[in-house]
Amino acid sequence: MIVFGHRIPMTGSLLLWALLWEIVGQLKLTILLPPLSRVVLRAFEIVPTETFLSAFAVTASAFVAGNLIAILVGVPLGILMGSSVVADRIFLPWVNLFLSAPLTALVPVIMVLFGLGQTTIILTVVLFAIWIIVLDTRAGVRSISPSLIEMAASFGAGRWQTFRKIYVWAALPEILAGIRLGVIRSVKGVIIGQLLVSIVGFGALFKLYGSRFLMEHFWAVLIVLFALAFALAEAFAWLERRVEFYAATRG
Amino acid sequence: MTALAHQFFTEPSPVTDCAVSVRNVGKVYAGVVTALENINVDFPRGQLTSLLGPSGCGKTTLLKIIAGLLPATSGEVLVNDLPVAGPGPERAFVFQDFALMPWANVLRNVAFGLEMRGIAKSEREEIARSHIAQVGLAGFEARYPHELSGGMRQRVGLARALAVNADVLLMDEPFSAVDEQIRRKFQEDLLTLIAREKRTFIFVTHSIEEAVYVSDRIVLLSARPGRIAQIIEPAIERGGDPDAIRRHPAYLDTVDAIWQSLKTYLE
Amino acid sequence: MAEHRAGIEAAHQGYRFSRVFPFQGSGKALREKRPNALASFATHHFTLNFLSAAALCGAWEWAGLVPISPAFPTFGETMGALWSISADGSLAGAFAVTLQPLALGLVVSMVLGVGIGVAMGLSTKTEWLASPIFIVAQSAPLAALIPLIVFAYGIGLTSKTIVVCIMAMPVIVLNSFAAVRHTPKSLIEMGESFLATRRKVIIRIILPAASPVIFAGLRLGCASGFIGAVLAELLITPTGVGDLITYSRSIADYPTMYAAILSIMAFSVLFIEVLSRVEVMIFRPEKRAVS
Structure with missing residues (x-):
């Protein structure tokens, strides 16, 4: 303005x-x-405490583990779907289904199957992150310029070489976009999971502060959390912009 | 064809030494669309032959069949008397959209063909550098394709095809994505290249003027299904001033005769 | 500041995937495709969809029979439970309760969200004021606000409606904003060159041009709204389908619990599917022709 x-x-x-x-x-x-100034002061007071740091560590480890699983499974699946019509027909309806379904409803299932612990949170993160990664990777593979593939073929590149030298790089912008969106979704997923399980990480912290009516504490944690989520999303967006030109040949 | 025009271009002389020979090639897409029908044509070694025809006549399809990028439905293609079963080291392709890898710099793009042949990094980079210099891009080795103009990108594509030292260069409308002035410059450069390199060029274009300007022979294809309508050799002396070609009466008459012939395919 | 990021997400899900890609993979270009009755039957998408659905149900049944966990009923048991809660009317009753905050929240989010988004798209001042809030909201785990909402508004319909709203609004706002902001400049200039007033340009050019993306945002907003509605019922007080899930879980009636979860997910997926069909019908004649 x-x-x-x-x-x-x-x-x-x-x-x-x-x-x-x-x-x-x-x-x-x-x-x-409560006034923002008091919340900010409280945030500085809370962040170095044992309670906060352990909640953060628990949350971060579930988050990282879940996202790693989602990436390690999602990217290969997406590449498979992008390059094989049969695999695409088999998996696409399910991926689309889970992408728009209210996954929150599945958290109780994970809870009864895997208990009220870290495993449940990790699976929730995977559940929230994986579908968009699969779908974006698939789109990236499918939008690779056909002439780039022909180019590789004309110079005698084999299947594996084409995959390694062309597919992975050409689809990288979309793969990163998928991972970024997956990360944003799984930040929400990890919090939803912890709120529902309510005895681990920030979920437990919110419950504690809520029941004692410690509004300054509550807001302080909330603000720190929002700032972290935003910073994470922006970091991935920055990474994505750095490789944006990999997709430059697309019409 | 008018009698007058015959003075300026001739029917093809029999090819004695052909680099590429296309025998009875037909191509049917998805079992229904006939793109090419019974194509028989020889491409003389060391010359530039253009494939020219109305859009959709299958000229790019034919080029890709010669390249081994598309299988023919019937017939066969011989390169140096050996049948084509796929892409091979004796052929190199120049793409209409350049087909440069956006994530790789000019040097790596030019060296790609050599990399696929398993040539050591230092050696292939040396070869690539000399070809980059040859197309006038010395100093741009570390640049990325998105930092270059369209004309420069196609020079990279050309350098990449030259770097693998193939006998046959297949060019699919290589100048159609650059602007008119750059295109004229490229056409002149191409004539120099043909004179210098003594390689066989197969050149697809939709521009009549371009075909007559650069070609030793022109293969005219009919509208779909593509068949060979006529093969002509413009009677133009190419040794001298490249600018003289466009003023040559044979150039103008050949262009006009081809236009009269192609016009019948346009509704 | 990544102003358009969220809009890109929508464009992402709504558009990028709807493009028709003629190319199918590396080996295909080199292989001749000959029509083959058996192969075309096997790869026909109904056949494959049916097979993959059958395989999943079969795997579910098998996993329930093993059983991989005492809390994992078979597919058959779950379907039986689904039939019995449908027959005795408890499922319909639960849906009637769940749909109240959902419908209310979605209507509020749509009206407010499109309004705010369009205002942001039309005026840079509004954009300056509002967009940082919604951009942060888009990437923040807003679910963490739920305990606060409960303090403020209790455990009733109001709280649940607000939960639906905070889930659904950001994506609707940011898409409407991006849609309006990205109206092709040449279209607006065309309108101005024919002496259209600002009002006419907005009504006749900007809004129609923006409507496909706005609608895509509404569809995404509805998907988020469902997440909010289920979350509210699981977290605030068990009512409706949330109650069905929580109660059957507490008495270890797992088939009923799974049936309830299946039904709300199926309902949401069908609803979103209907929306995207409507979207195709209204805005994408070219896509309809292809499929």
Whole structure:
């Protein structure tokens, strides 16, 4: 936005909202909303504590493990679906189904099968992340320019060489896009899983602060969490932009 | 064909030394669409032969069959008297859309064909560098395709095809994706290249002027299903000034005669 | 700031995959494709879809028979339970309850979301003010807000409706915004060159041009809304289908629990499928012709 000839960056409006929050908090309009300044101070106080760090470690390890599984299974499956019509026909309906289904409903199933622990959270992360990775990888493989494949064939490249030298690189922008979207979805997944299981990680923390009505603590954790999620999404977006030109030949 | 035109181009002389020979080739897509029918044509060694015809006549299909990228439904293609079963080291392809790998720099793109042949990195990069210099791109080795103009990209595609030192260069409308002025420059450069390299060129184009300007022979294909309508050899002396070609009466008359013949395929 | 990122997600799911790709893989170009009755039957998509569905149900049945876990009923038992909760009306009753916050939340999100998104697309000031909020909301785990919502609005319909709204709104807003912002410039200039007023340009050009992407955003919003509705019922208070799931789980009636989960997932998938059919019908004549 431009005010009096000065361009004010988009993030400027976040400051405006923060100010509004501070005012509402100071006026004590609702007990739910403590002033932002106190929340931020509380955040600095909470983050170094054992409780927070262990919750973070538990969450991060489930998140990383789940995403790794989703990538290791999802990318090869996507490449298979992108290059084989039969595999595509077999798997595509299920991938599409799980992509738009309310996966939250499946968390109770995972809970009764695998108990109320870390395994359940990891599986929830996989469940949220994997489908978009598969679908994007498939799209990446399918949008590879046919002439690039012909080019490799004309110089005598074998199947494995074509896969290694062409497919993986040409589909990389889409694969990374899939991973980025998968990461965003699984951040939501890990929190939903922890809220439903409610005795691990941040889920337990929210329950604790909620039951004791510690609003400043609650908001502090929430803000840290949102900031982490946003930073993670932006980091992947940055990575993706760096390889965007790999797809440059597409019409 | 008018009697007048005959003075300026001739019916084909029998080919004594042919690099590529196409025998009874037919191509049917998906069992229903006949793209090519009974194609018999020889491509003389060391010359440039154009495939010219209305759009959809199967000229690119024929080129890809010669390249081994598409299988023929019937008939066979002989390169240096050996039947084609797939792509081979004696043929190199130049693509209409350049087909450069966007993630690889110019050097790696040019060296790709050599890399596929298992040539050691240092050696293939040396060969690639000399070909990059030859097409006038010295200094651009570390650039990526998206940093180059369309004309420069096609020079990279050409350098890549030259680098593998193939006998036969197959060019699929190589200049159609660059602008008119660059195209003219490329056509002139192509004449120099033919004179210097003594290789066999098979050149697909939809431009009559381009075909007459660069070709030793022109194979005219009919509308789908593609058959050979006529083979002509423009009686144009190519040794001298490249600009003189476009003013040569034989050039103008050949262009006109081909246009009169192709016009019948356009509704 | 990644203003258009979320819009890209929608464009992603809505458009990129709907493109028709003629090319099917590396080996195919070199191999001749001859029509073969048996092969074409085997690869026909109904055959393969049916086979893969049958295989999955078979695997489920087998896994239930082993059993891989005492909490894993067979496919047959689950279908039996589905039949009995359908027959005694408890499933219909549960859906009637679940659909209330869902429908309410979706209607609110659509009206508000499209409104805010279009306003952001039309005015850079609104965009400046609102877009950071929705961009953060898009990537943040908003489910963490649920305990707060319960403090504020109790455990009733209001809370559940709000949960649906916060889940569904960001994607709707950001898609409507991106759709309006990315109206082809030449179309707007065409309108202006024929002396259309700003109002006419908006009504006759911008909104129609943006509507396919707006609708795609609504479809994605509905999918998120379902997640919200189920989450609200599992987390806030068990009602409707959430109650069916929670209760049958507490008494270890696993077939009924699975049947309830299956039914809500099937309902949501069918609903989204209907929406995308409608989308194809209204906006994509070219896609309809191909399929």
